[in-house]
Amino acid sequence: MAALAAAVPHGTWVTSVTGDIVYTNAPALQYTGRQGSPWESMVHPDDIETVRCDSAAACLEPAAYLAECRIERTDRSYRRHSVSFTPVCADDGRLEHWIVIATDIEKDAEARRAEVEASHALKLESLGRLSAGLAHEINTPIQFVGDNTRFLAEAYRDMLDLLLVYRACMAPTTGEVNWDERIRRAQEAELKADIEYLAIEIPNAVSQSLEGTERVASLVRSMKSFSYKDSTEPAYADLNEAIRTTVTVARNEVKYVADVALHLGELPDVRCHLGDLNQVFLNLLVNAADALTDKDERGEIRISSETDGPAAVIRFSDNGPGIPEDIQQSIFEPFFTTKEIGKGTGQGLALARAVMEKHGGSIGVRSVIGEGTEFILRLPIDGKQNVSV
Template sequence: MNALSDKASDDVSEQGLSARLAAAEQELAATRDQLQHCAAVMAANDDAIITLSPDGRITHWNAAAEQLFGRGGDEALGQTLGTLLPGGAAALAGAWSSVVAGGRGAFDAAHVRNDGSAAHAAVTLSAVLDDGGQVRAVVGVVRDISDYKIREAEFHQESKLESLGRLSAGLAHEINTPIQYVGDNARFLEEAYQELIRVVEVYRSLLDTSNPIGWAERQEQVRIAEAGIDFDYLQKEIPSAVEQTLEGIERVSRIVRAMKTFSHPGHQEQVPADLNEALEATVTVTRHQVSDVAELTMDLADLPPVMCNIADLNQVFLNLIVNAADAIEETGSRGAIDVSTAVDGDDVVVRISDTGGGIPEDMRAKIFDPFFTTKDVGRGSGQGLPLARGVVQEGHGGSLTLDTVVGQGTTFTVRLPIDGRPAPGPVETRT
């Protein structure tokens, strides 16, 4: 009886073991299918997909990554992402801090291809957590955005050309007005000079002692000469004409200086610049556009030099002031634009406010989207504000925000760090 019981028990054990083995094989097959599917997805993806260990070492990457970085898998394994993207060192460090905490991180960075050409990449890092919530691995998706950056630069240039085109007529008017009255005054002074010279010639002839005429006759000739030129009128108008001419010359000089400041080619690197001077120059070159629709006031605080690319910021200020004038013009009533600066801790703040119609709530989330515009067809390309935000945020480490009330107006606030965008720092070996 015991032998039969033992045999039955053995049969049950073998059946249980077989069932467990079959289940394990099924699970293994399912896992193998999942891995093959994942591998196929990674291989077929146009984006570079990279897996990294918790200490930041590359453990796997797909064919797109090999093509993007020009390195084979064996060459990349064990390397850090920082060695592939040295231009994004500071951004990578910040993104990695978010990832190791179990979150996500994203940044853009430049890198150099095998042929020596520059490329740009958008990187997204995501943490893979185990059951205990610990980071088991990190997945990075890297997309080549070089073409997008090229188009962005082209759009930036087109936006500049569009703005300059809109300014040209106004600048011609601004310069033509003082030049016209400088010319009128110059012609008046030329005529007055000829008349005064004729009187001087009479005086000189009367001083000739060889001319035997009496004192009374000399006086009469002087009176006639002076009466012929309206001496009192010239005495009053000549100083006024000279003063107006000098004012006109100074006005033209200011416009030329403003254009020189506004069109400054800038530098690749950040250099100290006077933001108040830049704003004054921008106001000068936009005066004709603004003066037709609004009164513009400036309240400029004492600012320290700000590390920046002033040429790009000039374009930002131009877009914001022109947009303010357009917003007021659309209301059909004359309004006001206020430009102010202030120091706030380690930042400089520039505010440009208008009394336009404000921005409806359903449009506020789109206002910085490329090609989105609230203006009529032909008046706006939708490039100005997105490029302005890119210059301020990506180019200078600052922020561009808006505060708007429908029916009352809008205020755009540019916040810039006085010391400029932080320079890339060294990347830790684990990232």
């Protein structure tokens, strides 16, 4: 029993029937500094009644009793814990011991908050980086929309002047203006307006302006989709569309170093937290682009998707320098980065792994020095389950 308690990562005690501690594992001793005393002596006085178990009935239907209480730490402060009391019964039905396991609720909450804060910080960093790129991407179509609008304003004035000449030529007059003179004035006005040029360029300007506004609208829609706020519950989503959206919003990060080739197969909608997966896709795409920055020639990033039984499989690959075999597993550790100081936080791949585990999926890497790197994502299509690479 002591060996079993020693292996538990949470504070664990074995107590007698009367509640005296007979064994304390290392985490519990480090946390409370107590051993050999009554277990209740560590509990906040106001919570003692909530942790008292019925020893007489414990072995009639053996089951863990769960409670919450505040436990005193070595610094004499109290923290709230979730505690389970499991009876250990003899063959004749007598209660022999209690196994008590306490989980620090506040510590777990702090860890979750830290994870959420790290995720939010990475998203804010990504959104800031993308916003600068999107501003550049939006600026180009906005410029030619502006230029075309100014051209159309000038063309309107020229056409209006021509129309006024036509009206004057067609209006009744008391003077002696013959038709030859009227025709001459109209032809002169047409020559001034350069009517043949306007007839060709006005439709072109309108078409280009519509194309530019659609480009801007597409970028805004992609950014809105990328920044999708997840609900607390997973929902079915189109991951192929999410990949296309990510490629669109990250275009400025990639276009100078690589071409992106999409080979997206037919995928059913996948039950997931889409906002988290958008962040994973972005991290992998930007990492691939960063890996190709120093390549002598233009690189290629290939993104593919397919189904494999109950799983959706998505691959991000590049033809960059590759990752040395001795650090391939370290890249998923928090704060590990091969980028120069100021260029990477080392959180991207760590959070990608956390997101995949949260979905019951996995992320793996294959890399050959001098040939490139491939990240493989596997996600259960219908929700969380164990899916291995």
